[in-house]
Amino acid sequence: MAVPKKRTSKSKTRSRKSNWKRKAFYASKQAISLAKSIFTAKSNSYVYLSKDVNSDSETNS
Template sequence: MAVPKKKTSKSKRDQRKATWKRKAALQAQRALSLGKSVLTGRSTGFVYPQPEEEE
């Protein structure tokens, strides 16, 4: 016979949400750092096509 699940506590819910937000913030920080690195032209961990200059 089906039994209802126990209610999740507010602290457990908030803890899960905080973990999710922390992961998202870390990924956003990494993306911003990579973007800045690409713009300076000194990035070594990211390969992207360079426009060829004609002489």
């Protein structure tokens, strides 16, 4: 079984952990921003059906 020869330093471990947390922070920030824009129906980056499209198709049938 492969075993690392030397122990990883605390600074390298903390650096990797902070990078991982930073990526998660920005991903969550972007998801919240997208959710807010969809909620207000002002999204340009997400395709979805609005309520107007469904109500028009029901009245025509």
